Amino acid sequence: MEYENILIETDDHISVITINRPTKLNALNKPTIEELHRALIQLEEDKAVRVVIITGSGEKAFVAGADIKEFSSFNVSEGSQLAAKGQELLFDYAQNYSKPIIAAVNGFALGGGLELAMACHFRVASTNAKMGLPEVTLGLIPGYGGTQRLPQLIGKGRAMELIMTADMINAEKALDYGLVNHVVEQAELLSFTKTIAQKISNNSSSAISKAIKSINANFRDGTNGYHEEIKHFGECFNTQDFTEGTTAFLEKRKPNFKG
Secondary structure (H helix, E strand, O other): OOOOOEEEEEEOOEEEEEEOOHHHOOOEOHHHHHHHHHHHHHHHHOOOOOEEEEEEOOOOEEEOOEOHHHOOOOOHHHHHHHHHHHHHHHHHHHHOOOOOEEEEEOOEEEOHHHHHHHHOOEEEEEOOOEEEOOHHHHOOOOOOOHHHHHHHHHOHHHHHHHHHHOOEEEHHHHHHHOOOOEEEOHHHHHHHHHHHHHHHHOOOHHHHHHHHHHHHHOOOOOOOHHHHHHHHHHHHOOOHHHHHHHHHHHOOOOOOOOO
16 A cells, blocks of 8 residues: 555564654644554554554654644634544544554654654653644644543643643653653664564454453543453453463463464
């Protein structure tokens, strides 16, 4: 499948999606969001892929926001549709993806860029990363899930302050807030993230998929996460990975999961 705004590289069960609009600091526009959606579908169907990493091209930006020219003349209906479609195609889709998605945040992750990183299952940042939701400086609020995911990750008070002030925070503060899991030098960002991805890919992909569903259930209104955990735990007993994992344990060898 051909793409204009992204690159995909797959090796040893790990796929790296690179958002490749360096002259626009990898800003998200409709075509890029649609390409990311198609790429995630493609990789989800590829049984050889067990972990996905999303990053940005160059050294300056992961994603420096949305393409403002694209929506500067929108009305209420068009604005609402923009947010709804974006959440459906990419942000909610990534959060509920059956395979782990790690954001490798290099440089600026602002607005929609931070929202994309937050929609991934967790984040690794380079030391030069800067993150923020500056939408209120445009007379907007975050529209791709930022008002929901940021409080979930760092707490209501800190999220209120960051969104209201439109301030950017550096990688160390993001680590202190719990917004990212690790901070490494930019030259080591991808290799470090791939090391984590490799550890994940060695484990049961079917169990990991059910773990993602169970964890996400805790953040859905009207859903009892404990009940979801019980259901998915039970479903694990009907998988080849369960048979292989328990057999390998009893035989005192490393499991060879097929997924």
